[in-house]
Amino acid sequence: xxxxxxxxxxxxxxxxxxxxxxxxxxxxxxxxxxxxxxxxxxxxxxxxxxxxxxxxxxxxxxxxxxxxxxxxxxxxxxxxxxxxxxxxxxxxxxxxxxxxxxxxxxxxxxxxxxxxxxxxxxxxxxxxxxxxxxxxxxxxxxxxxxxxxxxxxx
Amino acid sequence: xxxxxxxxxxxxxxxxxxxxxxxxxxxxxxxxxxxxxxxxxxxxxxxxxxxxxxxxxxxxxxxxxxxxxxxxxxxxxxxxxxxxxxxxxxxxxxxxxxxxxxxxxxxxxxxxxxxxxxxxxxxxxxxxxxxxxxxxxxxxxxxxxxxxxxxxxxxxxxxxxxxxxxxxxxxxxxxxxxxxxxxxxxxxxxxxxxxxxxxxxxxxxxxxxxxxxxxxxxxxxxxxxxxxxxxxxxxxxxxxxxxxxxxxxxxxxxxxxxxxxxxxxxxxxxxxxxxxxxxxxxxxxxxxxxxxxxxxxxxxxxxxxxxxxxxxxxxxxxxxxxxxxxxxxxxxxxxxxxxxxxxxxxxxxxxxxxxxxxxxxxxxxxxxxxxxxxxxxxxxxxxxxxxxxxxxxxxxxxxxxxxxxxxxxxxxxxxxxxxxxxxxxxxxxxxxxxxxxxxxxxxxxxxxxxxxxxxxxxxxxxxxxxxxxxxxxxxxxx
Numbered sequence: 192x193x194x195x196x197x198x199x200x201x202x203x204x205x206x207x208x209x210x211x212x213x214x215x216x217x218x219x220x221x222x223x224x225x226x227x228x229x230x231x232x233x234x235x236x237x238x239x240x241x242x243x244x245x246x247x248x249x250x251x252x253x254x255x256x257x258x259x260x261x262x263x264x265x266x267x268x269x270x271x272x273x274x275x276x277x278x279x280x281x282x283x284x285x286x287x288x289x290x291x292x293x294x295x296x297x298x299x300x301x302x303x304x305x306x307x308x309x310x311x312x313x314x315x316x317x318x319x320x321x322x323x324x325x326x327x328x329x330x331x332x333x334x335x336x337x338x339x340x341x342x343x344x345x
Numbered sequence: 346x347x348x349x350x351x352x353x354x355x356x357x358x359x360x361x362x363x364x365x366x367x368x369x370x371x372x373x374x375x376x377x378x379x380x381x382x383x384x385x386x387x388x389x390x391x392x393x394x395x396x397x398x399x400x401x402x403x404x405x406x407x408x409x410x411x412x413x414x415x416x417x418x419x420x421x422x423x424x425x426x427x428x429x430x431x432x433x434x435x436x437x438x439x440x441x442x443x444x445x446x447x448x449x450x451x452x453x454x455x456x457x458x459x460x461x462x463x464x465x466x467x468x469x470x471x472x473x474x475x476x477x478x479x480x481x482x483x484x485x486x487x488x489x490x491x492x493x494x495x496x497x498x499x500x501x502x503x504x505x506x507x508x509x510x511x512x513x514x515x516x517x518x519x520x521x522x523x524x525x526x527x528x529x530x531x532x533x534x535x536x537x538x539x540x541x542x543x544x545x546x547x548x549x550x551x552x553x554x555x556x557x558x559x560x561x562x563x564x565x566x567x568x569x570x571x572x573x574x575x576x577x578x579x580x581x582x583x584x585x586x587x588x589x590x591x592x593x594x595x596x597x598x599x600x601x602x603x604x605x606x607x608x609x610x611x612x613x614x615x616x617x618x619x620x621x622x623x624x625x626x627x628x629x630x631x632x633x634x635x636x637x638x639x640x641x642x643x644x645x646x647x648x649x650x651x652x653x654x655x656x657x658x659x660x661x662x663x664x665x666x667x668x669x670x671x672x673x674x675x676x677x678x679x680x681x682x683x684x685x686x687x688x689x690x691x692x693x694x695x696x697x698x699x700x701x702x703x704x705x706x707x708x709x710x711x712x713x714x715x716x717x718x719x720x721x722x723x724x725x726x727x728x729x730x731x732x733x734x735x736x737x738x739x740x741x742x743x744x745x746x747x748x749x750x751x752x753x754x755x756x757x758x759x760x761x762x763x764x765x766x767x768x769x770x771x772x773x774x775x776x777x778x779x780x781x782x783x784x785x786x787x788x789x790x791x792x793x794x795x796x797x798x799x800x801x802x803x804x805x806x807x808x809x810x811x812x813x814x815x816x817x818x819x820x821x822x823x
Contacts, residue, residue, distance in 0.1 A: 206387055206465060206467075206472035206502050206505055206506045206509065207465070208465050208466050208467050208472070209464060209465040210450075210464065211450055211451055211454040211462050211463070211464045212462065212463055212464070213458065213460060213461070213462055213463075214391075214395045214460075214461040214462055214463040214476065214478075215395065215399070215460070215461050216399075216460060216461065217399075217459065217460050217461045217478045217479045217480065217481050217489075218399045218402035218403045218406065218461075218478060218480055218481070218496075219403070219406075219480065219481040219482065219483045219489060220402075220403055220406035220407045220409075220480070220483070221406045221407075221409055221411040221413075221480050221481075221482055221492045221494060222407075222411055222482055222483075223411050223412070226485050238485060244410045244411065245407065245408055245409055245410050245411060246406070246407040246408075246411075247407060247408065248407065307485075310485075311485030312485075314483060314485060314486075314487055315482075315483045315484070315485060316403070316407045316483075317403050317483065320487050344485055344486045344487070
């Protein structure tokens with residue numbers, strides 16, 4: 192009887208084969224290029240795909256945004272800068288973007304350009320859509336403390 | 346297969362039941378906890394492996410060229426680790442020998458669900474985890490679409506299996522550990538239950554053996570105690586009624602003995618008077634003589650009755666004594682019949698000369714009673730047959746009358762039992778057969794009544810040979 196019991200016990204152990212089961216969301220992050228936001232003639236934000244062949248990081252995208260527009264019928268509301276060094280630190284809820292600009296170098300629409308570009312790359316790289324962006328300027332200003340979201344993608 | 350003997354006895358049954366319950370319970374508990382631990386272990390391992398794969402993919406894909414070329418696929422495969430297969434349209438990047446394990450249904454699920462899927466399989470006696478996932482493109486607004494890149498990873502679960510085997514072994518050993526305490530507990534429990542039962546059995550045995558004073562100590566308040574109290578009460582009432590019955594019996598016997606004894610003296614006087622009357626009877630008138638003769642007959646009957654009563658009282662009191670001597674049984678029977686003048690009417694047959702140690706007077710009483718009954722109640726020819734075997738001597742008295750009715754047979758040896766209610770005035774006292782039986786028993790033998798082959802009554806006296814003279818009722822003082 193004990194042998195039978197032991198046999199039953201041992202037969203049920205080990206790792207059993209299973210069917211195909213769902214294991215969560217697929218990883219994401221590939222993209223043919225990076226999407227930057229500029230302003231059109233009507234004063235609206237417009238996405239523009241730069242075919243870089245890869246998504247890249249958030250700081251890459253913001254730096255690319257700061258370097259300007261090239262020839263297009265869109266415009267940028269961020270003043271040109273000679274040293275477009277951008278540092279991005281990420282916490283679970285907030286993406287902190289340090290830009291080499293003062294508050295005088297950008298219009299509110301210009302801040303939205305930075306916010307939308309950064310959050311867009313964040314989401315495309317698999318990040319949460321609830322993440323806010325904090326744009327920190329070189330000189331102290333209350334604007335540096337605001338947690339923002341992109342008015343275009345929500 | 347031979348059937349195993351079922352355990353007998355309360356102890357064995359209690360032991361088996363206890364051990365079964367305990368070990369089964371322990372095994373079930375250990376097995377179920379081991380089962381859930383095993384499931385949790387497999388699930389968490391699977392999750393860890395899956396998260397590692399997605400983490401590695403997400404770390405590398407933002408830097409990956411899209412649409413990917415061969416080098417990009419190789420880079421992705423290297424990042425995910427060994428045993429990985431990365432496909433994009435017709436391109437394949439394979440690393441590791443076990444990627445061939447990826448099943449067709451897993452591929453189909455990756456394409457149709459557009460999400461990460463897993464599957465456990467067993468191959469080559471080892472468990473494997475298959476992870477398959479597409480890499481998706483996410484639009485800036487969050488919408489996802491498949492990129493065409495698919496990643497398949499094959500991971501070995503042998504380590505998990507070793508851990509789960511360990512869990513199972515510990516479950517089995519836990520169940521086994523429960524065995525000795527179960528046996529111990531069962532023994533303790535059975536002892537506490539069986540001791541009162543054994544006491545009850547011993548007391549019941551003593552009661553059955555006649556020790557009516559046997560009682561059980563009453564302790565506790567369980568069902569066994571109730572049983573103990575009941576047994577005590579039963580013994581009590583049994584003892585009371587037995588005592589009362591014995592006293593009544595003794596009283597009745599003493600009364601009969603006293604009455605017969607007290608009657609003897611007046612009867613002696615009466616007998617003397619009657620004998621005087623008998624000598625004078627010849628000179629009387631006819632009807633006066635008839636009355637005198639009737640008085641004489643009845644007085645003789647009364648004397649015999651009192652003598653029989655006294656004899657029965659002696660048997661009841663246990664004071665009847667055997668006076669043993671070596672007796673030629675056939676000769677004694679013949680003497681008995683001759684003395685009563687019955688040799689003409691009774692056919693005596695005897696096989697041989699049989700010498701037996703017995704009380705000659707009592708044998709005479711028995712034979713005279715049996716033969717007298719046969720002559721009085723049966724029809725001739727009456728036969729007395731004496732025979733002997735190695736163990737006993739048989740004296741058989743048969744007649745050719747109507748025999749004994751079936752309803753009378755069980756009562757013929759009862760005192761004052763009269764078979765024929767109409768014929769109450771027979772010369773017998775009604776004690777003859779009872780006294781015959783007592784006499785036979787005093788010798789260690791008995792008398793039985795039955796039917797002869799011809800239809801008449803048959804009485805058989807059996808007397809054992811080689812009897813210890815001190816044995817039997819002769820020495821039984823009540």
